[in-house]
């Protein structure tokens with residue numbers, strides 16, 4: 001009876017979590033309660049692959065849902081076949097083994113190699129149409145160790161790394177159910193946070209994770225949306241100009257003066273594109289226009305960030321949000337949507353602007369500079385996310 005009651009309560013909590021996370025997915029400005037998290041995270045490291053090579057420096061086991069266990073000590077190749085079984089395993093001696101998904105792959109040493117890249121924790125392999133999803137299951141802090149340098153770049157500034165550890169950990173929790181339908185929590189690309197496993201860890205980044213163990217950023221007793229970007233160009237700005245926020249933007253994301261990234265090479269930039277290239281990109285997104293005649297900055301936010309552009313063309317003119325323009329036209333070449341000037345000579349458009357990324361939340365260049373100046377991690381976090389506080393998370 002107690003057991004049934006316990007199961008029911010767990011189910012109700014699970015349903016509530018789904019409802020809350022679904023609300024979150026529709027709204028970037030929504031925040032969550034800090035009690036809803038788990039120590040273990042599932043990271044989708046390979047999605048829809050036909051085959052994968054798995055290995056370990058010691059013995060490792062492949063275990064299916066019926067608890068059938070295969071033991072290996074050298075690299076194996078798994079191939080999706082979906083015939084008499086889901087997967088064929090070819091070991092180093094050329095022997096074939098057949099097994100159905102899902103499976104777990106666990107090593108004695110808690111380190112497992114996927115296509116020769118080492119990862120902490122263990123693997124789960126799931127069916128994905130006629131292919132395989134490879135999921136790395138590991139402790140949340142070990143996940144953050146594999147994210148830090150990938151997201152912040154190589155730095156030895158421990159206080160800046162501690163900042164990134166807290167915001168990456170918080171960001172992972174806030175986005176915990178982003179890939180729920182695929183059977184994992186977060187992916188390993190820029191869609192969530194870039195995760196590289198053990199290969200990208202450094203002594204300093206691991207120290208930063210250990211020194212901030214379980215710490216997350218809260219605003220009004222809820223997890224903060226710790227969005228961040230490479231370089232703010234001098235001032236961060238509100239997400240309301242670039243993302244659709246149903247709720248009011250909370251104070252900590254409204255934008256602050258940075259003042260620490262001014263001498264960084266990303267702060268000022270120029271990018272040149274042909275008019276035809278821009279037209280083609282717009283047309284591909286169903287924005288049908290004539291020949292481009294001029295592009296003007298239409299308006300700016302209260303902090304001076306370009307909010308929209310006016311495009312004058314042979315068939316008329318229209319206004320486009322400058323963030324949307326960047327995403328549609330070339331989000332790699334155009335470093336930010338904050339244009340200082342747009343000039344046209346002959347067939348070419350010269351964009352000058354400042355910053356790198358979306359300009360919301362923490363400026364990573366600024367954070368590194370503040371750490372160089374001797375500021376500690378909580379000072380840096382409260383500068384970029386005012387009215388927030390650091391607290392240790394409660395796990396189940």
Ligand SMILES: [Zn+2]
Pocket residue numbers: 178179186187188189190191192193
């Ligand atoms: Zn993702």
Ligand SMILES: [Zn+2]
Pocket residue numbers: 231232233234235258259260261363365366
């Ligand atoms: Zn900055």
